[in-house]
Amino acid sequence: MIPAVSIADVVKHFGSLQALAGVSLDIEPGEFFGLLGPNGAGKTTLISLLAGLIRPDSGTIKVMGHDVIEDFREARRLLGVVPQELVFDPFFNVRETLRIQSGYFGIRKNDDWIDEILENLDLTSKANVNMRRLSGGMKRRVLVAQALVHKPPVIVLDEPTAGVDVELRQGLWQFIRRLNGEGHTIILTTHYLEEAEALCNRIALMKQGRVIALDSTANLMAAYPGASLEQVFVRTMQQ
Secondary structure, three states: OOOOEEEEEEEEEEOOEEEEEEEEEEEOOOOEEEEEOOOOOOHHHHHHHHOOOOOOOEEEEEEOOEEOOOOHHHHHHOEEEEOOOOOOOOOOEHHHHHHHHHHHOOOOOOHHHHHHHHHHOOOHHHOOOEHHHOOHHHHHHHHHHHHHOOOOOEEEEEOOOOOOOHHHHHHHHHHHHHHHHOOOEEEEEOOOHHHHHHHOOEEEEEEOOEEEEEEEHHHHHHHOOOOOHHHHHHHHHHO
């Protein structure tokens, strides 16, 4: 079976800074995969490479077998990314924003799915509100909606619940769990270790541009009897 995401020997420098130092891992179709690490570990750089926003110095990255450099269009069509930054167009309302996003992927007459996304993300009442008038938490919900609007088989969530309320967090995970249950591959980066412990089937721990641990959540827990994933995470980071 072709991996949903295949990352092989990826190296990336920014000037003299080595952001990634030979990262390799495969993520299988239908997995709920966690990518954890402190700030500066290389998680966001890896996501940016996966999305084709920057190029690796060496190594390869593929989405469902499609190289993100050589076959960018198809790789990007198969991927939905929720970025950390609150990036939005201030000239459109929520529904217009999602229709425009659909158009980027050649999808027309997508309102039924847009309505379903809006309902599941508790955005229905904001559908006709200009993006500038939304709170930070609401804008983050729209970013999630944009990532899902073309029904990608692989969904990347880069700190999706940072700065949002508990109610939204719970509603978002219920929706994402449903998508995962329907076969979507989910890749999550988060600082909320309890989220990774509760949601992810496998976890990769990153430090200074390297994967320093990669195993199932169950095996990580079994390796540290009586310990929480947070304790495992801290111990690994200190090694």
